Amino acid sequence: MNTFKTPTLAGTIKPANDKSMTHRALILAALATGETVIVNPLRAADTTQTMHALQMLGVPITIDAQHHCIKVQGIGREGIKAYVEDLATPLHFDFGNSGTTTRLMIGLLAGLNVPATITGDASLQRRPMDRIVDRLTQAGAQITMTRGHLPLTIHRGITNGLIDERLQVGSAQVKTALLLAGLGANVPVTIVDDFQTRDHTEIMLATFGASITVTGTTINLPAQIQLTGQLIAIPGDISSAAFWLVAGAVIPESTVTLANVGVNPTRTGILAVLERMHADVKLRARHQVNGEPVADITVRPTANLQATSITKAEIPQLVDELPIIALLATQAQGTTEISGAQELRFKESDRLATVGQVLTQFGANIQVNDDGFTITGPTRLHVPEAPVDDFGDHRITMLIIIAQLMTGARLEPRATTNVNVSYPNFIRDLEELLHV
Structure with missing residues (x-):
């Protein structure tokens, strides 16, 4: 990379x-x-x-x-x-x-x-x-x-x-x-x-x-x-779009538009969370394809993100997005509570444990609970002193890359082959948004 x-x-x-x-x-x-x-x-x-x-x-x-x-x-x-x-x-x-x-x-x-x-x-x-x-x-x-x-x-x-x-x-x-x-x-x-x-x-x-x-x-x-x-x-995957939604909401001077993304109501829990946190997110060009709602989503940074609570009832609508939402919570004013998310323990890695370990290395104030996280912010993230393990989990790899961007430091090369599980063009899209 x-x-x-x-x-x-x-x-x-x-x-x-x-x-x-x-x-x-x-x-x-x-x-x-x-x-x-x-x-x-x-x-x-x-x-x-x-x-x-x-x-x-x-x-x-x-x-x-x-x-x-x-x-x-x-x-x-x-x-x-x-x-x-x-x-x-x-x-x-x-x-x-x-x-x-x-x-x-x-x-x-x-x-x-x-x-x-x-x-x-x-x-x-x-x-x-x-x-x-x-x-x-x-x-x-x-x-x-x-x-x-x-x-x-x-x-x-x-x-x-x-x-x-x-x-x-x-x-x-x-x-x-x-x-x-x-x-x-x-x-x-x-x-x-x-x-x-x-x-x-x-x-x-x-x-x-x-x-x-x-x-x-x-x-x-x-x-x-x-x-x-x-x-x-097939429209764009909101679980993949989530990484750019969070990056665009917190990285200064950014403007990111995600074209033709599926916005099925059973999948848009992250949009509800972003709205509660006062993120600047707008949906345009709404239409339907094969019975599925689709839209373009534009996100810009917000200086006054607010903490929120995510409970068990919301988890099915945003379970794959919880790792990147945890990163977003590190930049919000107050304490974000995520509960009822035991399902994260049964993903490609134990994502409660792995997200907690990764974000702690970046300096986040995060507590891993039996069924979720307690995250207090805002916290200025820093470059970890030791190498960060992605545990072979594609979503953890992408989380690490977005966290690195948020430190404001140069993005260090790392192995990214496991993103091929869900997002083979992740690095290409990153380069396009960074204009490199």
Whole structure:
């Protein structure tokens, strides 16, 4: 990475395309019949895992780099099952670092009754899978795990004639896995989502032609669903945009515009937090694509940021943004309390511990609690005396880089390959905003 001379950010970029939506578009396209063209997908390490998994199930997928799209020739549930039945040996998947691929594919494979072994890298093997597997075994699946974690083996798919579940954790991955299990098994699904987790799956199912209904917090997906290939456009990912939203709000003389960002209400918790903290953030050019709200977001620095409180009810709407929000809180007047965020302990790293350690090295006044943080500001950050560990976590790496910018010092080179998990062009976008 280059060494930059000034931390001021200015310009317009389109942040990484939405990771959650790309995963879902690929899987639903495979279950559909006919061609789906996914325009502006996120082509990153995580979504590549999902694409390769579907190709192992016999789904033809091609990348059209010239037109920034992926073309999926959907073969439907029956086509996938027929392909797998002709294989000589059971499938073995290694999903690397992708928790989304893993959890969604567990649901899909259990629904399709596809025997398979699933593993991943050391980080993924530390992440809990019982929250999904327990639900699927209650529906008749036979799945063995390694103390609640990967590696796991699916011996038999679900056998129940329906899936009826109230979510026990605020996880859209669990919700989507159950919906995919129902689709794969061709049985009706009812899910009560009191957490109001991100609803990309529900919106996209409707786009593919499913007669899904959402009444309050209850989701109903009937059996006998036939999905049809579609043109799906993927907007920018607000979780990736979050790093620039925070940087633009605190780095003097900055003006950053993030173009074509998804602003689905189940994902915009960070915008609500920024508003409460009196940040200068404006949304323009609002429109909808495939049922998803999209906008351009402009952020400028604010001298009088105010502390806030984030409680358990908000966590599902901003869980991936909490590390960078913690950094923002170091620049706010007063004490910011973040609670109900135990889910951070089960990410690529224990993000409660890793965020606390990283920000402490930068001089932040941060206390790590069992379920969140207590952060008192404003604090002038300084360059750490010792090297800062990113714990192999892509969001921690990006957090460190933004924190370095905020010190006002020259940006020191560091390894950034793990940002390829979610934001391969992060450094390129940084250079563009810094005009280097």
